[in-house]
Amino acid sequence: MEDHNKKRIISLRWAVIIVTSYLILFGKGKIAHIDLGQLFILLYILSNLLLIFVPPKWFSNLKFFYSLVLMDTGIVSFGMFLSEKVTTDFYLVFFFILILASMSRNYKLLMVISGVTASLYGILLYSWGLLESEQGISYAIRIPFIFIMSAFYGYIVQTFSKEKQKQLAISEDKYRGLFENANDGIIILRNSPWQIADVNREVEQLTGYKKGELLQKDAVDLIAPRDKQEALSFFEAVIKEGEGRTEALSLARKDGGSSEVDLSIKRIDLGDESFFQVIFRDLSDQRKLEKKIRESKRNLEAIFDSIRDQLSIWAPDYQIQRVNRAVIEKYHTTFEELIGRKCYEAYYQRDLPCEKCPVTVTLETKQPASVVQKNPTIDSTLHIFSYPILDDKGDLLSVIECSRDVTEEQRLHEQLIQSEKLAGIGILASGVAHEINNPLTGIIGMAEASLEEEDISTIKSYLTDILNCGQRISEIVKGLRSYCRVAKQEEQNPIDMNEVLEESLKMVRLAVKTSSVEVVKKFQPIDKVVANLGEIQQVFTNLITNAFQVMDGKGGILTLCTRSLRDSVEVKVSDNGMGIPQKHLSQIFDPFFTTKKTGEGTGLGLNIVYRIVTKYGGTIDVESKEGSGTTFTLRFPTRRDEV
Amino acid sequence: MNKKVLVIDDEETIRKFIKIQLGKAGYEVKEAADGEQAMVQLKRDRFDVLICDIMMPRKNGWEVLKEVRLNPETSEIPVIFLTAKNEDNDMFKGYELGATYYITKPFTKSQLLFGLNTIFDRKKNSLY
Numbered sequence: 001m002e003d004h005n006k007k008r009i010i011s012l013r014w015a016v017i018i019v020t021s022y023l024i025l026f027g028k029g030k031i032a033h034i035d036l037g038q039l040f041i042l043l044y045i046l047s048n049l050l051l052i053f054v055p056p057k058w059f060s061n062l063k064f065f066y067s068l069v070l071m072d073t074g075i076v077s078f079g080m081f082l083s084e085k086v087t088t089d090f091y092l093v094f095f096f097i098l099i100l101a102s103m104s105r106n107y108k109l110l111m112v113i114s115g116v117t118a119s120l121y122g123i124l125l126y127s128w129g130l131l132e133s134e135q136g137i138s139y140a141i142r143i144p145f146i147f148i149m150s151a152f153y154g155y156i157v158q159t160f161s162k163e164k165q166k167q168l169a170i171s172e173d174k175y176r177g178l179f180e181n182a183n184d185g186i187i188i189l190r191n192s193p194w195q196i197a198d199v200n201r202e203v204e205q206l207t208g209y210k211k212g213e214l215l216q217k218d219a220v221d222l223i224a225p226r227d228k229q230e231a232l233s234f235f236e237a238v239i240k241e242g243e244g245r246t247e248a249l250s251l252a253r254k255d256g257g258s259s260e261v262d263l264s265i266k267r268i269d270l271g272d273e274s275f276f277q278v279i280f281r282d283l284s285d286q287r288k289l290e291k292k293i294r295e296s297k298r299n300l301e302a303i304f305d306s307i308r309d310q311l312s313i314w315a316p317d318y319q320i321q322r323v324n325r326a327v328i329e330k331y332h333t334t335f336e337e338l339i340g341r342k343c344y345e346a347y348y349q350r351d352l353p354c355e356k357c358p359v360t361v362t363l364e365t366k367q368p369a370s371v372v373q374k375n376p377t378i379d380s381t382l383h384i385f386s387y388p389i390l391d392d393k394g395d396l397l398s399v400i401e402c403s404r405d406v407t408e409e410q411r412l413h414e415q416l417i418q419s420e421k422l423a424g425i426g427i428l429a430s431g432v433a434h435e436i437n438n439p440l441t442g443i444i445g446m447a448e449a450s451l452e453e454e455d456i457s458t459i460k461s462y463l464t465d466i467l468n469c470g471q472r473i474s475e476i477v478k479g480l481r482s483y484c485r486v487a488k489q490e491e492q493n494p495i496d497m498n499e500v501l502e503e504s505l506k507m508v509r510l511a512v513k514t515s516s517v518e519v520v521k522k523f524q525p526i527d528k529v530v531a532n533l534g535e536i537q538q539v540f541t542n543l544i545t546n547a548f549q550v551m552d553g554k555g556g557i558l559t560l561c562t563r564s565l566r567d568s569v570e571v572k573v574s575d576n577g578m579g580i581p582q583k584h585l586s587q588i589f590d591p592f593f594t595t596k597k598t599g600e601g602t603g604l605g606l607n608i609v610y611r612i613v614t615k616y617g618g619t620i621d622v623e624s625k626e627g628s629g630t631t632f633t634l635r636f637p638t639r640r641d642e643v
Numbered sequence: 644m645n646k647k648v649l650v651i652d653d654e655e656t657i658r659k660f661i662k663i664q665l666g667k668a669g670y671e672v673k674e675a676a677d678g679e680q681a682m683v684q685l686k687r688d689r690f691d692v693l694i695c696d697i698m699m700p701r702k703n704g705w706e707v708l709k710e711v712r713l714n715p716e717t718s719e720i721p722v723i724f725l726t727a728k729n730e731d732n733d734m735f736k737g738y739e740l741g742a743t744y745y746i747t748k749p750f751t752k753s754q755l756l757f758g759l760n761t762i763f764d765r766k767k768n769s770l771y
Binding site for chain 2: 433434435436437438439440441442443444445446448449452465468469
């Protein structure tokens with residue numbers, strides 16, 4: 001600002017100097033002392049050169065400014081004097097002076113200057129005797145003209161300056177409004193000590209102090225004691241650098257609480273004084289939000305970790321993105337070791353995804369999938385589910401895998417099947433005992449009779465009976481051995497269901513001698529089903545035994561049907577027994593559900609049938625009408641992708 | 644007069660063996676291969692004792708016994724059960740239904756005769 005003033009004044013003076021010099025050297029009037037004229041011009045130029053080195057602030061100083069204007073008025077008047085007789089238009093130079101004076105924007109001073117100028121001009125005119133010449137009136141009229149001109153200038157300048165002030169006031173209001181209504185707290189500080197010069201409403205809100213109270217305070221006192229040291233060193237840094245920012249300082253509130261704020265400070269220099277504009281950004285809400293987000297994140301993590309199943313989240317390229325604590329414990333590893341690795345490397349020590357991996361299925365189909373498989377590295381049987389995580393557009397983001405250790409469950413299940421099988425063998429044994437005891441009685445009896453007999457041909461006929469009985473016993477034992485041929489638990493072979501049905505039927509016939517049952521077999525050639533022989537035998541013997549038991553010799557008809565369907569084989573076991581009451585239909589596959597007397601049934605038979613059938617991906621349905629019989633329909637898929 | 648025995652068993656060799664031995668002991672023996680045949684014989688003839696298997700096709704031993712006991716004409720006939728089911732439950736069930744004696748398979752000539760003697764001795768005693 002001052003710099004600007006200085007430039008203007010100096011340039012204006014150069015203009016005055018050029019015009020004055022021109023008039024002195026080449027004006028119409030003769031120059032009385034040419035050397036004096038040149039000296040004058042030289043001094044005048046020199047004075048302006050000197051001004052260049054005067055500090056800019058001086059130009060806004062009114063005293064300096066007016067001395068300068070008065071001096072120039074004197075100099076110009078002297079220049080006129082030197083140009084001898086003001087017949088020229090030299091007086092116009094006065095207008096430059098007046099313009100110069102008008103820059104002060106002070107009307108009174110301008111009037112004083114113009115008075116002085118007009119008087120000086122009048123004195124010059126008079127001393128040269130021009131007022132008395134024939135053109136005296138036209139010269140004399142120039143004196144009030146100077147005065148009128150300056151009044152006019154003054155008026156214009158003052159009007160402009162009023163207009164400017166008005167505009168300033170408006171813009172001041174505007175900025176005040178912005179200042180007051182800013183969302184951030186703003187404090188204007190005077191340089192040290194950190195005296196508060198102005199605050200906006202937000203600061204009142206943040207600190208709880210009224211503006212009046214704040215203006216009495218030192219800015220450092222607003223900072224909570226624990227952050228004071230940090231704040232002081234921060235302010236000191238700002239003095240050096242002119243501006244700065246801090247993170248999260250606590251403001252001490254009037255009510256004893258504290259507000260978290262970010263500070264940014266900027267120095268503003270105004271003339272001699274410099275101020276600091278301090279902007280406070282209230283972090284309370286932001287902090288609360290951040291805290292909430294952190295808490296909800298922690299909550300989610302806690303939930304994730306508290307689930308005892310092993311959860312992993314995989315990227316579509318099988319990379320482990322995240323696992324819960326159960327995984328870490330199961331695999332005795334650390335988060336760092338797992339995250340970012342391929343799952344099959346980390347969990348199975350393989351180079352490629354596992355063949356039956358449900359995640360592969362989910363990746364391809366975007367559908368959930370599951371599998372039961374053994375993991376040899378941790379010696380466990382796992383039931384693994386995989387679920388897709390999709391974005392808004394339905395694209396696959398990642399896959400979440402939930403894996404549950406079912407080793408113990410599996411073992412119990414196998415044990416249960418085994419114990420049911422043993423129970424079955426118990427029933428079989430008593431049936432077999434009966435079946436063997438009959439021919440055995442024959443053998444013993446006929447042997448006794450032979451011993452008492454003398455006639456050789458009679459003895460021979462008795463021996464034939466004994467032989468027959470012996471052969472029958474041998475048949476029974478053979479059949480028994482084929483039934484008890486215990487297939488290894490995990491061994492699975494292609495099985496012809498028709499053969500297994502025949503074999504099972506034979507066994508049940510041995511065990512349950514309700515011989516009045518007629519058996520109808522409607523076997524079609526069917527595809528083989530890959531399964532464990534022992535388990536399938538168990539399914540059929542259980543169903544056929546049940547059928548025999550419910551018909552209990554009342555002219556029962558057992559119907560066994562098999563046929564091929566598109567991807568499966570169907571086996572129907574029907575009886576015409578008493579049927580299952582409607583209310584029991586939903587329970588018959590439940591473990592330990594039985595209508596038999598204690599000691600006659602475990603209530604596990606149908607449950608085990610159900611479990612074995614579903615294990616092979618098959619289905620079992622039951623239709624029953626009370627009084628007219630029951631049909632079990634089993635379907636086994638002939639092609640299975642997973643076990 | 645010889646005592647008349649009806650042997651009911653689906654096992655031919657057993658019937659044959661009983662017939663041989665009881666024949667020697669002075670009984671008159673008739674045979675039936677199952678419960679239904681037995682009922683036919685019982686209608687036709689009077690018997691002093693029945694020797695009856697339990698597990699038989701068409702009509703089993705329990706059913707035969709029940710019918711025999713329900714019929715006033717036959718209700719007093721002693722019945723000896725032959726069974727491979729030597730479990731207590733079966734024995735109780737048999738006695739409950741009115742069986743007179745039990746012989747478990749396999750058995751010998753002497754076991755069979757002992758059973759018959761016991762029955763007839765008891766019957767004799769009860770007469771006096």
